[in-house]
Amino acid sequence: MSGEPLSIAVTGAGGRMGREVISAAADRERVAVAVAVNRTPTDPVAGVAVEDANRLDELLAAAEPDALVDFTGPDSAVTYAETCADAGVPVVTGTTGFADAQLGDLRAASESIPVLKASNFARGVAALRRAVREAAAALPGYDVELTETHHNAKRDAPSGTAKSILDDVESVRDDLDRRVHGREGDAPREETEIGVHARRAGDVTGEHEVLFAGNRESIELTHRAGDRGVFAEGALDAADWLADREPGWYGFGDVLDAGDAPE
Structure with missing residues (x-):
């Protein structure tokens, strides 16, 4: 989204990586967390209120973020991707452990929105x-x-x-x-x-x-990897790059090949 502020949604906001992503976003002047959700009640993270994940569809409709960043579990990641497909919101996921059928569901979502899946964002x-x-x-x-x-x-x-x-x-x-x-x-x-x-x-x-x-x-x-922050930073770079892409299936290598550097 070259030069434009980036608005993101974060799933699993109460988890290790969700918290890292929100904290990394707080350190970037041109990134704002518009939506943060978790499946269980969670205190605010880096000043961002965390909502019920069951409300993700209405929260996306209201906030219209540029991309969603997901580090959860296979079942949750597929559900979130399908919700994003309905809302027209690009998805970056670092979730691993997908079964073949679940990967098929993610690829199906990529027919409607850009989906970037990576096993590692370092x-x-x-x-x-x-x-x-x-x-x-x-x-x-x-x-x-x-x-x-x-x-x-x-x-x-x-x-x-x-x-x-x-x-x-x-x-x-x-x-x-x-x-x-x-x-x-x-x-x-x-x-x-x-x-x-x-x-x-x-x-x-x-x-x-x-x-x-x-x-x-x-x-x-x-x-x-010295700490999880390196993965969060890479995921934000991926979200920034993915926001303007056409629907399709992408990897982190596509971001690196484009030469986009973190800001």
């Missing part, structure tokens, strides 16, 4: 994924292992970001088509496998490490 993760694709293509035959670490309350494992990275590897390595989640007992490595390891501990925001090993050498590509 610009560094986008750079990591591009580096992983390049390394995987340049290192045929090398073993690949992926390890991800998150806080002890994260529900889905492996993380959505990890799954995206695995997709990246497999897109350029036809010989790797089997994901092995952890190992136990007599478990020799097979040539077609990618090792996947999910760790949950403490309050770790998010770490992803990809190991390539072969030919008497190894390469490790790693991203670590």
